[in-house]
Amino acid sequence: MSERMNTTEIFDGIRFPGFMHTLESLKAACAFQFQDTDILLVTFPKSGTTWMQQVLSLIFCKGHLWPIHHLPNWARMPWIEQTSFSSLLPKLNSSWPRLLTSHLCAKVLAPALMKSKAKVVYMARNPKDAVVSFYHFHRIAGFLPDPGSFEDFVDEFLQGTGFFGSWFDHVKGWLGLQNDLNLLFVTYEELHQEPRRTIQKLCEFLGHSLRPEEEDVILEHCSFSFMSQSSMVNYSLVSKEIIDQSQGKFLRKGVVGDWREHFTPELDEKFKAVYQSKMGDSGLLLPWTMD
Template sequence: MNERMNTTEIFDGVRFPGFMHTPESLQAACTFQFQDTDILLVTFPKSGTTWMQQVLSLIFCEGHLWPIHHLPNWARMPWMEQTSFSSLLPQLNTSWPRLLTSHLYAKVLAPALMKSKPKVVYMARNPKDVLVSFYHFHRIAGFLPNPSSFEDFVDEFLEGTGFFGSWFDHVKGWLGLQKDLDLLFVTYEELHKEPRFTIQKLSEFLGHPLGPEEEDVILEHCSFSFMSQSNMVNYSLLSKEIIDHSQGKFLRKGVVGNWREHFTPDLNKKFNAVYEAKMGDSGLCLPWTMD
């Protein structure tokens, strides 16, 4: 058992699991030298990160599917703030742009991003679905504490005191930088509802146009049925200590609106009040309804 499994790192006031983060790895991400050709995917956890890693890998592999079948998503698109990053970065495919991933906040990563012109894809998801997915993830991840109850988990999420901090601050921070960065905002919901159109939008933003056949290959290999069966994406390669699949699946449902099966009317009312207080005047056009 990794001795850091139950440790916590606090970085810029936000809690990170010490299992894959150290003060050094977090600091290194903030001083990383981006190249103009880099592509960075940023998400709050459980917002469709794995799905978008798959889509972006597929856009650039141009039908050569060896990486999709042989390299786990974290090796294709490593997390900048994790301890494994320094060893994974040199192994990235040199015939593609460097594809990178992060859960960090805008204020800690923006200074490094401003020094060059990488493209940023920011993916967000209805926070109620994020919360439910994160709750279930806490139950299978050995490096995260088991939630005492769903109600307590909702409180922690609304207060932003849990691991990875505040969803509200994360979304507002990144979307507040749309004028300063070359940033495309994509939602889980639009990828779910209009996958082909969303893939076209991404490929256009990335300057990497696709033909209809290439789109078909991408759609097939980023479907929930393909990804849930692929051990390059479904995290089944990790030991039971890290992710215990006997307690639940990493790729659980891949649906929109599953929160309705978990929220009581009272919890929903409480959540909506906090959402309105925190997001009501943000001026952001977010494509989900809270009811």
């Protein structure tokens, strides 16, 4: 696979890292036959994907923590658009619903989803924090290009020309389907501020009841301190060629509002103006302010 480290796939006008995506794997995802019992986590990158994979795994493992300690999160909840999916899918735990993950936009993936009653958990994060996290990830991921200056990276993010496309289109596309899909919208911020309440909200949506002591086990094992130490979650199992954590940690801070450490006042004004022009009339109730 290393020969694909620096390749890019373009699918439906969006750039994907060729290291883990091929046109075949991307097309296969859009033709995937979802089962009614499937649970699909959808995110734009760096919006809390790894965290929610951990939470959903914990909800279904009912306190039996073997998978949490022995299976990496990408094996518990594989990405349907990645080349590894066809080998990981048959190995999923048959006593759970199939837990799946995707970064694809609604336009390409929703048609396949609408043929089933599969449940979608859509997780989003304040885009200012998401862009900071994505910038740092570009610096350590061998399969992504060097991000250049932070200002240039933010410009690319605002234009939607970077890898995985436009954050704005992604959020609007998926949240615009709330009446058409069995979809729950969760934010990074609410999981951070009210973890127990958010876990209860997820369980209600998934039709899965937990006792308070089971919630306690989840809270303990989805904490930043636990996840950052766990090789099943912190991506320390992958080679330095793929993610070089000597340059920075995959699980970096796990905080809300880190963008304030990175944005100049000028960059902030520019970001707010673009955000307002793209999201101002979306009619979506998003729980963050741009201040």
